Amino acid sequence: MPQGDSEIMVGAAAGPAPLLASRLAPAPLPEPVLVRPRLLRRLDEGTAGAVTVVSAPAGWGKTTLLGTWARSVEPAPAWVSVEAGDTGARLWAYLVAALRTAAGHRGDQAEPPAPPVPDVPPRPDQLEPLAAALAARDRPVLLVLDDLHRVGDPAALAGLEFLLRHGGQRLRLVVGARADLPPGLHRLRLAGELTSVGPDELAFTDDEVADLLTAHGVPVPADVVPRLRERTGGWPAGLRFAALALRARPDPAGAVEQFGGDQPDVAGYLREEVLDPLDEAARDALRRGAAVGAFRADLVDALTGRSDAEPVLTALANPGGFVRRDDSRPPWYRCHPLLADLLRAELAGLADGQRRELHQRASDWYAAHGRPAEALRHALVAGHWARAVGLLVERWPDLAPYDRETAAGPAPAPPPADAVRRDPELGLAAAVERAHAGDPAAAAEQARRAGGPARSLPVPRRDRFHRLATAVEVTLARLAGDHDGVRRAVARLLATRTAGGPADDPRTAGTDDADARATAGAALGLVALAEGDLRAAGEEFARALAAAREAGRPRTELLCVSRSALLYVARGELRAAERAAREALAMPACQGWSCRLDCAHGHLALAVVALHRDLPEEAEAHLALAAPATGEATAGALAALCRAALLRDRGDPGEALRVLAAARDGLPGAGELAYALLAAEADLRAAHGDLDTARALLTEPPPPPDGRLPALAVALARVELRAGDPRAAGYALPDWDGPDAAAWPLPVRLDAGVLDAVLARRTGDERRAGRVLERALELAEPDGYRRVFTHAEPGVRDLLAAHLDSGTAHWPTVSDLVRGAGEPADRRAAAAPERGLDEPLTERELTILRYLQSILSNVEIASELSLSVNTVKTHVRNIYRKLDATRRREAVRRARELHLI
Numbered sequence: 001m002p003q004g005d006s007e008i009m010v011g012a013a014a015g016p017a018p019l020l021a022s023r024l025a026p027a028p029l030p031e032p033v034l035v036r037p038r039l040l041r042r043l044d045e046g047t048a049g050a051v052t053v054v055s056a057p058a059g060w061g062k063t064t065l066l067g068t069w070a071r072s073v074e075p076a077p078a079w080v081s082v083e084a085g086d087t088g089a090r091l092w093a094y095l096v097a098a099l100r101t102a103a104g105h106r107g108d109q110a111e112p113p114a115p116p117v118p119d120v121p122p123r124p125d126q127l128e129p130l131a132a133a134l135a136a137r138d139r140p141v142l143l144v145l146d147d148l149h150r151v152g153d154p155a156a157l158a159g160l161e162f163l164l165r166h167g168g169q170r171l172r173l174v175v176g177a178r179a180d181l182p183p184g185l186h187r188l189r190l191a192g193e194l195t196s197v198g199p200d201e202l203a204f205t206d207d208e209v210a211d212l213l214t215a216h217g218v219p220v221p222a223d224v225v226p227r228l229r230e231r232t233g234g235w236p237a238g239l240r241f242a243a244l245a246l247r248a249r250p251d252p253a254g255a256v257e258q259f260g261g262d263q264p265d266v267a268g269y270l271r272e273e274v275l276d277p278l279d280e281a282a283r284d285a286l287r288r289g290a291a292v293g294a295f296r297a298d299l300v301d302a303l304t305g306r307s308d309a310e311p312v313l314t315a316l317a318n319p320g321g322f323v324r325r326d327d328s329r330p331p332w333y334r335c336h337p338l339l340a341d342l343l344r345a346e347l348a349g350l351a352d353g354q355r356r357e358l359h360q361r362a363s364d365w366y367a368a369h370g371r372p373a374e375a376l377r378h379a380l381v382a383g384h385w386a387r388a389v390g391l392l393v394e395r396w397p398d399l400a401p402y403d404r405e406t407a408a409g410p411a412p413a414p415p416p417a418d419a420v421r422r423d424p425e426l427g428l429a430a431a432v433e434r435a436h437a438g439d440p441a442a443a444a445e446q447a448r449r450a451g452g453p454a455r456s457l458p459v460p461r462r463d464r465f466h467r468l469a470t471a472v473e474v475t476l477a478r479l480a481g482d483h484d485g486v487r488r489a490v491a492r493l494l495a496t497r498t499a500g501g502p503a504d505d506p507r508t509a510g511t512d513d514a515d516a517r518a519t520a521g522a523a524l525g526l527v528a529l530a531e532g533d534l535r536a537a538g539e540e541f542a543r544a545l546a547a548a549r550e551a552g553r554p555r556t557e558l559l560c561v562s563r564s565a566l567l568y569v570a571r572g573e574l575r576a577a578e579r580a581a582r583e584a585l586a587m588p589a590c591q592g593w594s595c596r597l598d599c600a601h602g603h604l605a606l607a608v609v610a611l612h613r614d615l616p617e618e619a620e621a622h623l624a625l626a627a628p629a630t631g632e633a634t635a636g637a638l639a640a641l642c643r644a645a646l647l648r649d650r651g652d653p654g655e656a657l658r659v660l661a662a663a664r665d666g667l668p669g670a671g672e673l674a675y676a677l678l679a680a681e682a683d684l685r686a687a688h689g690d691l692d693t694a695r696a697l698l699t700e701p702p703p704p705p706d707g708r709l710p711a712l713a714v715a716l717a718r719v720e721l722r723a724g725d726p727r728a729a730g731y732a733l734p735d736w737d738g739p740d741a742a743a744w745p746l747p748v749r750l751d752a753g754v755l756d757a758v759l760a761r762r763t764g765d766e767r768r769a770g771r772v773l774e775r776a777l778e779l780a781e782p783d784g785y786r787r788v789f790t791h792a793e794p795g796v797r798d799l800l801a802a803h804l805d806s807g808t809a810h811w812p813t814v815s816d817l818v819r820g821a822g823e824p825a826d827r828r829a830a831a832a833p834e835r836g837l838d839e840p841l842t843e844r845e846l847t848i849l850r851y852l853q854s855i856l857s858n859v860e861i862a863s864e865l866s867l868s869v870n871t872v873k874t875h876v877r878n879i880y881r882k883l884d885a886t887r888r889r890e891a892v893r894r895a896r897e898l899h900l901i
Contacts, residue, residue, distance in 0.1 A: 019093060019094060019097050022081070023080065023081040023083070023094060024078075024079055024080065024081075024094065024097055024098055025079055026063075026066065026067035026070045026071065026079055026144075027063060027067055027081070029064060029067055029068060030064060030240070032215040032216065033068070033215075034208065034211055034212050034215055035068060036065065036068070036208060039065055039069075039197065039201065039202070040065075040068065040069050040072060042195070042197055042201065042874070043065070043066075043069045043174065043197070044069075045195065045874070045877055045878070045881075046174070046195030046197070047140075047142060047172045047174065048877065049172075049194060049195055049877070050164050050169060050171075050172060050173065050194070051164065051172075051173045051174075051175065051194050051195070052172075052173070052174045052175065052194075052195040052196075052197070053175045053177065053194065053195070053196050053197070054066060054174070054175065054176045054177070054197045054202070055175075055176075055177050055178065055179060055196065055197070055198055056178065056198055056199040056202050056321050057178055057199070057273070057274065057321035057322050058178065058237070058269075058273035058274060059235060059236060059237025059238065059269065059273065060199055060202045060203075060235065060236055060237070060321060061202055061236035061237070062146070062176040062177075062202070063146055063147070063176060064236070065176075065197075065202070066144055066146055066174065066176050069174075070144055073142065077142030077143060077144050077174065078098035078099055078141065078142065078143045078144065079098060079143075079144045079146070080094045080095060080098045080143070080144070080145050080146070081146045081147060082145060082146065082147045082148055082150045082151055083147070083150060084150045084152075085150075085152075086150065086151060086156075087153070087156070088153060088155065088156035091151065091156050091157075092156070092159070095143075095160075098143060099141065099143070127159055127162050127163060127166075128166070130163065130167075131162065131163055131166035131167045131168075132166075134163060134167035134168060134170040134171055135166070135167055135168025135170055136168070137168075137170045139170075140169065140170045140171065140172045141170060141171055141172065142172050142174065143171065143172070143173055143174070144173075144174045144175075144176070145173060145174070145175050145176070146175075146176040147176060147177065147178075148175045148176065148177040149177040149178040149179045160173065194870075194873070195870070195873065195874065195877075196868075196870035197870075198321075198868075198870070199321040200868075202234075202236065203233065203234025203235065203236075204229060204232075204234040204235075204236060204239055205229075205234070206225050206226050206229055209225050209228055209229045209234075209239060210222070210225045212239055212240070212243055213225070213228075213243055213246070215243075216243035216244070216246075216247055217247060218243050218246045218247050218252050219252065220246070220252050220253045220256070221253055224252075224253045224256050227256055227257075228242060228256050228259070230337070231256065231257075231259060231260070231337055231338070232259075232337065232338060233336045233337050233338065235321075235336065235338065237269060238261075238266060238338050241263070241265050241266050241269070242256075242259050244265075245259060245263065245265070246259070260337075260338060260341040261336075261337070261338030261339055261340065261341030261342040261345075262341045262342055262344075262345035266338055266342070267342050267345070270338065270339055270342050271342070274322055274339060275342075278316075281306070281308060281312060282312045282315075282316060284304060285300050285304060285308075285309050285312050285313065285316075286316065286323070286335060286339075286343055287343045287346055287347055288300060288303040288304055288347075288358060289303070289313075289333065289335065289343075290335050290339070290340040290343035290344050290347070291303070291343075291344060291347055291358060291359070291362065292362050292374070292378070293334065293340075294332045294333065294334045295332065295333055295334075296330055296331070296332055296333070297309040297310035297313050297330065297331075297333075298330070298365075299362070299365050299369075300313065302361050302362075302364070302365040303358060303361050303362060303365075313325075313333050316333075317331075317333060321336065322335065322336040322339050323335055323336070323339075324336075327866070355382075356382045356383060356384075357382075358382075359378040359379070359381040359382035359384075360378070360379070360382045360384055360387075362374070362375075362378040363375045363376075363377075363378035363379040363382060363384065363387060366378065367391065370554055370555070370588060372391055372395035372398050372399055372555070373398075373399055373401070373432075373433075373436045375391055376388055376391045376392065376395075376399065376429060376432065376433055376436075377412065377433050377436070377437075379391060380412040380415070380429065380430060380433055381412040385415060385419050385423065385426050388426060388429040388430075389423055389425045389426050389429055391429070392425060392428060392429040392432060392468060393425065393464070393468070396432075396468055396471055396515070396519075397471075397515045397518050397519045397548070397551065397553045397555075397556050398553050398554065398555035398556055399432050399436070399555075400471070400474075400475050400519060400522065400523070400555075400556070401435050401436040401438075401475065401479070402522075402526070402555075402559045411434070411437060411439070411442070412430075412433065414430055414446060414449075415427065415429075415430055417449070420449055420450055420453060421453045422453075424450040424451070424452075424453040424454040424457065424465055425450070425464075425465055425468060426450070427446050427447065427449045427450025427453075428446070428447060428450050428465070428468050428469060428472055430446040431443040431444070431446035431447040431450070431472050432472060432475075434446055435472070435475050435476060435479060440476055440479045440480060443472070443475075443476060444476055447469060447472050447473075447476070450465075450469070451469070454466075454469070463496070466496060467493065467496040467516070470489055470492045470493045470496060471493060471519055473485075473489040473492075474486055474489040474490055474493060474519065474520070474523050475523075477489050478523055478526060478527065481530075483527045483530070483531065486523050486524070486527050487524070487527070489523075490520040490523055490524055493516050493519065493520055494516055494517070494520050496516065514547045514548075514550040514551035515547075515551045515553065517543065517544070517547035518544050518547035518548040518550075518551055518553055518556045519544075519556070520544070521540045521541065521543040521544025521545075521547060521560075522540075522541070522544040522548075522556050522559055522560060524536075524540040524544075525537045525538075525540035525541040525544055525560070525563065526563075528540055529563065529567075529632070529634050530632070530633060530634075531671075532633070532634065532667060532671030532672070532673060532674065533671065534567055534570055534571070534634070534671070534672055534673070537563070537567060537634075538564065538567040538571075541560045541563055541564050541567065542560075542564070544556065544559075544560050545557060545560035545561065545564065548560060554587065554588070557587075558584060558587050561580050561583050561584045561587070562580075562581070562584040562601040562602050563601060564580050565577050565578075565580035565581040565584060565601060565602055565605035566601055566604060566605050566634065566635060566638060568580055568605070569581075569605045569608045569609060569638065570634075570638060570672065570673065570745065571745050571746065572612075572745045572746025572747045572748075572749075572750075572783070573746065573783065574609045574612055574613070574783035574784060574785070575782065575783050575784075577605045577606075577608070577609055578605070578606065578609050580602075580605070581601075581602040581603070581605040581606045581609075582602070582606075584599075584601070584602040585599060585602045585603075599625070599628075600625065600626045600627065600628040600629035600630075600635075601626070601629045601635060603622040603623070603625040603626040603629075604622070604623070604626035604629050604630075604635055604638060604639055604642075606618075606622040607619045607620075607621075607622035607623040607626055607639070607642050608638055608641070608642050610622060611642050611645055611646070611787060612747065612783075612784075612785050612786070612787050612788070613784045613785065613786050613787070614786035614787040614790050614791070616646060616649060616847070616850070617847050617850055617851060617864070617865070619642060619646060620646060620843075620844075620847045620865070621864065621865045621866055623639065623642055623643060623646075624865075624866065625866060626639055633666050633667050634667075634673060636663055636666055636667075637663045637664075637666070637667055637673040637674070637676070637677060638673065639663075640659045640660055640662065640663030640677065641660075641663075641673075641676060641677065641680055643656075643659050644656040644657075644659045644660050644680055644684070645680075645787075646843065647659065647843065648684060648687075649791070650843050650846055651840070652843070653684055653687075653688050656684055657681060657684060657685070660677050660680055660681045660684070661681065663677055664677045664678065664681075672711075672745065675709060675711045675712055676711050676745075676748075678697055678698070678711075678712060678715075679698070679711040679712055679714070679715035680715075681697060682694040682695075682697040682698045682712075682715045682716075682719060683715050683718055683719070685697070686718065686719040686722045686723075687722065691719060691722065691723050694715075694719045695716070695719055698712045698715055698716045698719065699716070710734055710736075710741070710744045710748050710749075710752070711745070711748050713732055713733065713734045714733065714734070714736075714748055714751050714752045714755065716732040717729040717730070717732040717733035717752075717755055718751075718755060718793075720732055721755070721758070721759070721793070726759055726762050726763065729755070729759055730759050733752060733755060733756060733759070734752065736748075736749050736752030736753050736756060737749075737753065737775060746779065746783070746785075747785075747788065749779060750776055750779060750780055750785055750788040751788060751792075753772060753773075753775060753776030753779065754773070754776055754788055754789065754792045754793070754796060755792075755793065756772045757769045757770075757772040757773040757776065757796075757799055758792075758793045758795050758796060758799060760772055761795065761799055761802075762795070766802070766806075769799060770802075770803055770806050773799060773800070773803050774803070774808060774809070774810070776788075777808065777809075777810045777813060777814065778809075778810070781810055781813055786817065789817045790817060797818060800814055800817050800818045801818050838882075839882050840882075841878075841879065841882055841900065842875075842878075844875055845875050845878055845879050845882070846900065847865065848861060848865070848872060848875045848876060848879065849879055849891070849892075849895055849900060851864065851865075852876070852879070852888055852891060852892050852895075853892050858872050858873055858876065876888075879891055883895060883898075
């Protein structure tokens with residue numbers, strides 16, 4: 001047989017059955033072709049290791065991605081499309097033919113010849129010559145195996161695993177499969193030689209959705225694109241079905257809301273590829289779980305009447321894609337949105353009595369597990385009116401909606417008019433359910449319907465109705481952003497008397513009612529928080545928390561604790577903030593997708609705590625989990641301050657300024673956080689030489705009503721010091737240790753104290769500098785502040801070192817700070833490109849780089865940062881490439897040379 005310069009010699013395929021050329025080349029790409037550069041880069045990077053696995057269920061674009069990539073690679077890789085029923089001999093026959101085409105040419109340089117490749121499942125001794133020949137090659141052989149999950153006998157792949165181990169890293173496999181790696185190849189994961197691309201990465205981004213719609217000729221407004229991605233979960237096949245369906249509609253934008261998994265094309269695909277392979281128990285578990293949105297194994301057991309949900313759901317969630325599992329314990333699951341549509345459509349085929357029983361079981365489970373809002377919704381869907389009213393009467397303080405989570409599935413039908421006439425509180429129950437579902441207009445209509453019949457109620461029940469109706473008014477006013485309306489409704493609520501109690505009984509007077517006080521305080525706290533009045537918000541939440549605990553209302557208690565954590569951290573009370581945040585995260589209700597917002601507030605508080613304690617990796621990890629909370633103005637401002645500080649440390653001042661400006665635009669009027677954002681922006685501009693703009697930012701805003709602007713005054717003093725005018729800095733610096741300063745946020749006081757010590761030392765007053773620094777340390781140590789010293793002015797390290805010599809009551813702390821203080825991290829990162837780094841590391845890569853200094857494995861790093869192991873490994877490979885390193889120790893050494901760590 002003729003030989004190319006770098007050709008591997010392979011034997012002829014044996015056996016009577018001919019080989020299909022279509023299985024030895026990528027399949028034709030679907031039209032229109034959408035190139036996805038970010039994924040092509042992932043595959044390019046993955047081939048630096050032994051194996052790259054693209055794994056996901058049906059329709060996630062595995063074959064299309066591999067085919068697009070294979071057409072972009074020179075020389076073209078070998079390709080084998082695996083079919084169901086491929087035996088070991090048949091598979092190796094195709095591998096022989098594929099490897100025959102894998103050889104390429106490298107000018108005049110010939111590769112050494114290799115022995116024939118067996119065409120039957122080979123023994124190791126038969127593969128040793130081939131492994132040796134592969135090891136002698138100058139360039140690797142790329143082999144794509146598509147649909148590898150169809151191989152029923154793992155022993156058929158034993159030869160490939162042998163070649164990967166002994167071929168001198170000259171065989172690179174790129175695998176497409178619906179499951180993870182077959183047995184025998186998992187050791188590559190531990191060795192860092194495996195790249196995984198899963199459903200999360202295969203899912204379309206907003207930009208890719210827009211490109212796909214454009215390629216299909218579907219014009220939609222830009223704001224519709226995220227909604228379509230959300231409806232499809234980014235599923236490539238679902239998006240192509242959507243593009244085809246929308247192209248035929250006169251109003252594509254309006255049709256997005258109607259597109260779902262119950263449409264014929266999508267339903268047929270999902271039934272054939274996802275549901276039909278499941279046994280009836282698994283299918284029934286998913287079907288009933290989809291009826292409630294997010295679900296736990298014990299909830300599904302309650303819905304099915306069986307006890308096998310846990311192993312079923314664990315098996316279904318492992319491959320990813322269509323059934324997702326969160327990280328709570330016990331885990332919560334959720335079906336892909338389109339699959340959930342289809343499963344709920346199948347439930348519609350049940351008899352009315354069966355559907356009512358299903359929702360009654362769901363209501364019972366939620367009521368028993370502290371989820372009254374979900375219990376109320378399912379009671380209404382089941383038409384169980386008495387239970388719905390009972391839940392409202394007994395649990396109304398915990399039924400106020402505090403987040404933006406929408407309910408799963410269609411809305412329950414409004415209760416019949418005659419049922420509301422018989423029991424007007426049923427109309428209020430329906431109103432509360434609609435408010436929780438994010439439909440205040442429907443909620444107001446249901447409350448209005450109930451008002452008329454309530455006039456004929458006997459006095460005790462009429463009093464109870466008015467109290468419940470007033471509580472609904474509080475909620476609706478808050479959802480509408482009508483803060484004055486909230487205050488008026490709260491006043492009426494506190495003036496009502498306990499339902500059913502005698503009007504002259506002081507024990508049942510309205511202001512002594514813990515439920516009313518809890519609801520009122522929570523609502524007023526949220527209003528104050530939205531207005532930026534942190535002090536008033538803290539007072540209201542404290543009162544509401546005490547009342548909620550007195551009344552035994554865990555949902556209201558969770559709201560107050562999670563928001564109080566933010567208020568503590570805004571004032572700089574780190575220990576109190578940490579305690580409250582961890583208390584909120586430990587509460588039984590704070591788990592699963594249904595309570596993500598309260599979890600997010602807790603994580604945001606912990607992120608700011610970690611930032612002040614100079615733990616950037618921990619701050620990054622918590623900040624990533626805080627995203628759901630950042631839509632609220634106060635939480636968004638705190639997140640922006642934290643994010644901007646981390647960006648500044650990474651040497652990205654432009655993005656830090658953008659983050660701060662966006663947060664300022666989102667805050668209502670002036671307040672503590674608005675001034676903190678302004679001070680942070682001015683300090684950042686001054687640090688990068690824009691002193692005039694920094695001064696203008698700090699001197700132009702109107703003073704607040706109480707005349708106190710400590711954050712701006714301290715920032716102005718720092719600007720003057722950077723401008724080389726210590727005298728002006730001293731004039732600008734306020735009295736940070738006087739009686740008035742006790743009300744300042746502690747970070748502002750500490751900034752002022754450290755700056756005061758630096759100014760004293762510059763004027764030669766070493767004794768005063770020591771006294772001032774000792775006072776700052778006294779304030780900082782109880783809460784564990786470090787960043788104020790380690791990221792302060794350049795002279796702080798020398799000041800700390802001198803303080804060690806002169807004596808301090810905080811010797812261990814100062815000694816540790818001297819080791820951590822020095823040139824600010826933002827200057828080190830900004831200087832890195834000039835010191836030999838051609839391509840800067842991303843923010844996430846810098847975070848992982850710091851972990852590489854430790855003895856933690858990639859698995860442990862992933863756990864610390866709440867990332868997948870594959871994501872960490874991808875970042876590690878990027879770090880090696882950018883630092884021109886081949887191993888962990890070398891990367892750390894190179895990073896230290898560049899002052900990145």
